[in-house]
Amino acid sequence: MTLRDFINKLLGRQPASATTAKQRLQLVLAHDRSDLNPELLEQMRREILEVVSRYVEIDLEEGDVSLETEDRVTALVANLPIRRTKAVPEEADPVVTAGQA
Amino acid sequence: MRTAVLDADFGLRNLDLLLGLENRIVYTAQEVLAGNCRLEQALVKHKLEPNLALLPAGNPRMLEWLKPEDMQTIVGMLRESFDIVLIDCPAGIEDGFKNAAGAAEEAIVITTPEVSAVRDADRVIGLLNTRGIQPIQLVLNRVRPKMMASQEMLAVDDVTDILALPLLGLVLEDEQVIVSTNRGEPLTLNGSNSPAAQAYTNIARRICGEDVPLIDPAKARRGLRAKIGRLMQTKIF
Numbered sequence: 298m299t300l301r302d303f304i305n306k307l308l309g310r311q312p313a314s315a316t317t318a319k320q321r322l323q324l325v326l327a328h329d330r331s332d333l334n335p336e337l338l339e340q341m342r343r344e345i346l347e348v349v350s351r352y353v354e355i356d357l358e359e360g361d362v363s364l365e366t367e368d369r370v371t372a373l374v375a376n377l378p379i380r381r382t383k384a385v386p387e388e389a390d391p392v393v394t395a396g397q398a
Numbered sequence: 399m400r401t402a403v404l405d406a407d408f409g410l411r412n413l414d415l416l417l418g419l420e421n422r423i424v425y426t427a428q429e430v431l432a433g434n435c436r437l438e439q440a441l442v443k444h445k446l447e448p449n450l451a452l453l454p455a456g457n458p459r460m461l462e463w464l465k466p467e468d469m470q471t472i473v474g475m476l477r478e479s480f481d482i483v484l485i486d487c488p489a490g491i492e493d494g495f496k497n498a499a500g501a502a503e504e505a506i507v508i509t510t511p512e513v514s515a516v517r518d519a520d521r522v523i524g525l526l527n528t529r530g531i532q533p534i535q536l537v538l539n540r541v542r543p544k545m546m547a548s549q550e551m552l553a554v555d556d557v558t559d560i561l562a563l564p565l566l567g568l569v570l571e572d573e574q575v576i577v578s579t580n581r582g583e584p585l586t587l588n589g590s591n592s593p594a595a596q597a598y599t600n601i602a603r604r605i606c607g608e609d610v611p612l613i614d615p616a617k618a619r620r621g622l623r624a625k626i627g628r629l630m631q632t633k634i635f
Contacts, residue, residue, distance in 0.1 A: 301549055301630035313549035318513050319556045326520050326560065 327364040330371045338364070345375060354380040399606060402441070402480040404453045404472065406498035407488035408464065411455035417444060418582025419452055428456025430475070431468055437475050446587040451480070461493065466500025473501040482605070491525055499529055506566060508537040511552040520561060535566035537601060542571050546616035547627040554614050565612055567601035569594050 302312045311317075328335075342362040349355055356378040365374050404427070405413035414420040425440035430453070437453075444450040453476065469485075476483045485502055488494035499505070505526050509519035519536075526534050538557060545551035558565050572594035578585040585595040586602070600610045617628065 298633070298635055299549070299630065300632045300634055303634055304630070315546075315549040315552050315556065318552050319560070322513055322516055322552075322560055325517060329517065329520065330524065 323365075327371050331364050338362075346377070349375075349377055351383075353382045356380055399481045400449050400451075400479065401482045401484065402451050402453060402476045403484045403486060404476065405455035406469065406485050406501075407494060408455045408460050409458050409488060409494060413452060413486050414442070414454050415582065416579050417452055417584060419444065419454075420582070423454045426454045426456040427472055428460050430472060431456075437479075444584075444587075446584070464493075464497055466497050469497045469501035491521060495522070495525070499526060499531065502531055505531050505534045506537055507534060507561075507563065508539050509557070509561075510540045511538060511546070511554075511557055513552075516552065516557055516560060523561060523563065534563055536561060536563040537567045537569065538565065539569045540571045541568050541615060543615035543619055547619055547624060547631075549631065553616060553631075566604055567597055568612065568615065569597040569601075570615060 298306075299313075299316070302316055305312050328338075345362055346355065346357060346360055350357075359376075359378045361376045363374055365372050403413060403417075405411050407413070408427075414423055419442045422442050425435040427440065429435045430437050430440045441451040441453055444452070453472070473483055473485065485498050487498035487502075507519050507523055507526070509515045523534060536558065538554060541554070542551055546553055554565070554568065570593040572592050574585060574590055574592035575594050578588060578590065581588070585592065586598045603610050619627070
């Protein structure tokens, strides 16, 4: 964040358009470069969460899997807050169980 | 340096018009490929710069049969008598691009600091990368220093960061470009010293291996307003 963005935020103004342009570009390019459509990405996200939740209890509401790009390298970034580890990993079959504490 | 420019935009050819050579075309790349004339007959030498020659694009109907191998043939002929062969690639990523890229060893990607142009450039760079074309350099065109200073245009660093390419040159938005193309006199040859002319000359010198420093126009502006503008661009977190 630049000083201008900070002042704009303080005054409740929109950020300078170049900042918005850069953020929008980075997001759209991450998807362009990976060549994954949103549907596939969503499916992948679900499956990743499913696998991880076999081993640890994760907060599915907070869980986030997204694509990020830096220096022409696109990375899959998963941010999965762990509630607690499971003593015994569940077998492959069970479906993700959301919202159980 | 003997330089040839090859207009690879067969569909919408314009390089002849921009260089002011449209009245002197007799043969084109089409006749050269068909063997109907020698390369020297098709080449149009520039009246102001004897080391510069244009090989005009042929008929748009050539697109029906033209292959990357044909472009390689033409470029192969050109490189025998020229030090530098510039291929003017058509816009887009379809056949015209594939033909032009098929004959290129390295690439210069020209884009403007606008979202759609940067996105398209990224696509092109990706395709050039998969073809193993190296090095790829970037020219940022139609830069408006004032807008950059007030952060209403993507900064030079933003574009080079996003595209991850080394910068070969920066060309400022310049009315003289339109004036010179109206007349068909290249800006670098008609004695003009406008900002774009300087930028073109610097780019040419860098291509020839000279070390010409790049100056970010948004950072080079003087005066109190420019200073405040720079202060406002300070990254705070």
